[in-house]
Amino acid sequence: MQDEFWVFAYGSLMWRPGFDHIEQIGAKLNGAHRRLCVYSHVHRGTPQKPGLVLGLDHGGSCHGLALRVEPDRREETIAYLRAREQVTMVYREAERMITLADMRRVPAVTYVVDRGHAQYAGKLPVTDQVGFVRQGHGQSGPNEEYVRNTLSHLDELGIEDGLLRDLVGRLDRGER
Template identity: 35%
Template sequence: MPRTSSTTMRSPANLHLTSDLVSRTLRVVEEEGPEPNWTPISPEQLDQLVGRVEKEAGEEEIWVFAYGSLMWNPGFEVAGIENAVAFGWHRAFSLRIERLRATSDAPGLMLALQPGGSCSGLILKLPCATKKEDLRKLLAREIRYVEVCDMVRWVTVKTRTGTRRALTFWASPKQSPLTDKVPLNEAAALIAQACGPAGSCAEYLHRTVVDLAERQIFDRSLWQLQKLVAARLEALPPAINPA
């Protein structure tokens, strides 16, 4: 996802992780290639994945369940939007990364859906006129490697108008230990240290909790996590950001 400075985001008054703290995590990081030991998805494999999703969707509109960065940076022209809850799922920083917003020397975590609980978010409709192009762009952004091709699936979500089937991205247990459940203290340590070419993990967390707060969505786990990350960053001296 493209890097966007967290300094443009207003933090809720009771949010511990502020844009000033996030700025301490940002630095210029050069691209290092693909994730170690992961296989970049080829254009042909991406086309196959697009075809699979199109076949599963049939003639229906495609809605995407957004619970993290897709809420504040969907990457496509949204044709429709509804509040939604996915029961049987919860958001968690559980996908281990060494690229994008991290490096091999300072690995980090990104959000994914884990089984259990419930998750409040949004469903976003792909425009009918550009559905195939937008779907391919979305899958290319979220599914960068062959090893995570099974991390795209359909879930049933509840909206104010009833239930819908929506496409989403989850933490497949087949990829353990990439998607093992990470204790909050360990997650906070990884998020506080990680920065890559796309920005830092703390920036990603900050943007997500700010967006959730603005939408009046309270995620207890993420709220605890941002407090733990803030405490770690407060212990660091302010850094001069050359970016």
């Protein structure tokens, strides 16, 4: 157990991890919640037309996935995650205790938003979120695709996210 290496995924890492893992299981992180609170300047937007992506923000809890990686692949996985998640340093790498669906408690690497970073958007009104999601397009594709894929995968896992569902509904209806 000591040599196990887990990654906690709450957004695109759930549906596009980009690294090999040997186990995948539902998990819960206490003390942080999933929120569209990061202006994306690279993956789903640009500095001129930022998108909006998820971050783990302070307070509450977050259901997601835990991905277990072979211990001998730890360093290459961390290097990959740092290159992907810390492009602009809006996320801080952290090790947090998570509870797996089978009730085991394990430490996991995850990425939490840095509230002091210029790309921290905070709690935006849904109308503003819709605008950023509609305009965002970056190296990883359209922002709208990111939001829809995340909601779809949360649905597959049986995880309800009313805020994302409301946002996607507004996108579908052409609302702000």
